[in-house]
Ligand SMILES: Nc1ncnc2c1ncn2[C@@H]1O[C@H](COP(=O)(O)OP(=O)(O)OP(=O)(O)O)[C@@H](O)[C@H]1O
């Protein structure tokens with residue numbers, strides 16, 4: 001039931017996402033980057049776990065490059081099984097290559113990072129709401145990953161993909177901070193404690 005509702009939101013979100021023109025996406029990405037960089041949780045983070053956006057998602061490769069240059073340590077996901085991913089530290093985008101389903105990942109020669117080292121997780125989404133709930137691609141990867149530690153979490157969301165309320169399930173992990181092009185939303189203040 002909830003899964004069917006989520007599918008509808010996911011599909012509507014993807015359709016919207018795919019219709020944004022490259023120049024609108026670029027503008028949105030730039031604004032979101034500025035917003036994320038305003039956050040104390042970003043500024044004080046030494047180790048940042050961030051997804052590698054593909055297709056019409058936020059082009060986080062630009063962010064990764066910029067943050068590496070600024071001296072941040074960066075870890076990215078590597079899928080190790082169904083719904084399970086590791087965090088792997090990279091020092092250059094060149095360490096990523098195309099893996100299953102076109103996803104850019106570091107290869108097996110890179111060791112998984114000790115999760116306690118991660119100061120901040122940048123969380124992907126297809127749609128999201130102001131309460132910190134999200135819908136991703138539906139593999140449950142982030143719900144399982146974020147359960148492992150009390151990570152600080154930030155979710156950049158294009159405002160065109162922000163919805164009133166995402167369907168919720170027990171296993172969904174709430175994100176601390178939602179950032180849009182012109183808003184910083186502290187989700188706990190909207191009434192949902194983690
Ligand atoms: N902690 C968990 N343990 C076991 N199964 C889980 C867990 N979290 C999610 N799942 C399963 O993963 C599937 C997908 O979950 P959901 O629809 O919330 O995906 P999503 O949040 O969109 O995906 P993602 O986290 O990859 O972006 C569901 O069948 C759900 O039962």
Ligand SMILES: [Mg+2]
Pocket residue numbers: 134135136140143171172173
């Ligand atoms: Mg979920």
